[in-house]
Amino acid sequence: MKLYYAPGTCALAPHIVLEWIGAPYEVELADLRSDAYRKINPLGMVPALQDGGSRIMTQADAILKYISASHPEAGLGAGEGVMAEFEMDEALAFLTGDVHPAFWPFFAPQRYTTKEDDHSLSAVREAAFERVDRAMLHLERLLADGPYVVGQKDSIADPYAFAMTRWTENLPKTWKEYPAITMFMERMYADSDVAKVMAVQGLTEHSA
Ligand SMILES: N[C@@H](CCC(=O)N[C@@H](CS)C(=O)NCC(=O)O)C(=O)O
Numbered sequence: 001m002k003l004y005y006a007p008g009t010c011a012l013a014p015h016i017v018l019e020w021i022g023a024p025y026e027v028e029l030a031d032l033r034s035d036a037y038r039k040i041n042p043l044g045m046v047p048a049l050q051d052g053g054s055r056i057m058t059q060a061d062a063i064l065k066y067i068s069a070s071h072p073e074a075g076l077g078a079g080e081g082v083m084a085e086f087e088m089d090e091a092l093a094f095l096t097g098d099v100h101p102a103f104w105p106f107f108a109p110q111r112y113t114t115k116e117d118d119h120s121l122s123a124v125r126e127a128a129f130e131r132v133d134r135a136m137l138h139l140e141r142l143l144a145d146g147p148y149v150v151g152q153k154d155s156i157a158d159p160y161a162f163a164m165t166r167w168t169e170n171l172p173k174t175w176k177e178y179p180a181i182t183m184f185m186e187r188m189y190a191d192s193d194v195a196k197v198m199a200v201q202g203l204t205e206h207s208a
Contacts, residue, residue: 007201011047016159064156102131143180
């Protein structure tokens with residue numbers, strides 16, 4: 001499998017999952033604005049995954065599910081049964097549909113207002129920060145029973161939550177202010193595969 005990524009983005013999640021699985025893979029740094037990358041993903045976004053066939057795969061949650069379903073022996077997908085499937089889908093939808101979009105007006109406020117003055121951009125950031133905090137408080141509840149997003153084991157949801165939560169390192173309230181999230185992040189940062197992937201992406205603990 002070949003993963004297209006940009007450092008510190010949501011593509012960190014499938015990168016960690018590929019490392020956890022232990023099967024051979026390669027990564028390529030995507031030049032998001034280039035015509036060449038637009039041919040790979042016309043949306044100009046990462047992650048994108050190539051797995052031998054002619055079709056390029058996009059959308060982080062679909063890619064995570066594809067990788068885990070291709071390697072069931074790694075046990076990173078949903079557990080057995082319809083309720084376990086639901087819980088995984090619910091967590092991934094929350095992470096990709098609520099948490100991820102909450103950050104973007106903070107990082108790129110100019111995309112969310114036609115005004116260009118500092119006051120307007122700060123107002124967008126302030127509103128975004130409230131949405132992020134609300135999402136983090138919900139993640140805090142999901143992690144209350146242990147340092148795993150779904151159930152009591154590592155799963156594809158954990159690296160995605162890790163990638164999102166790192167982004168709070170640039171916000172007024174960082175992950176260290178949420179106790180259950182802090183335990184989760186400390187577990188993830190202590191993982192040697194996570195450390196290896198972060199090194200490949202040129203990331204440090206404080207470089208979200
Ligand atoms: N719905 C997409 C969103 C992907 C996405 O927003 N990726 C960001 C990085 S975290 C990106 O590539 N942004 C580039 C841009 O918006 O120009 C997915 O879940 O894969």
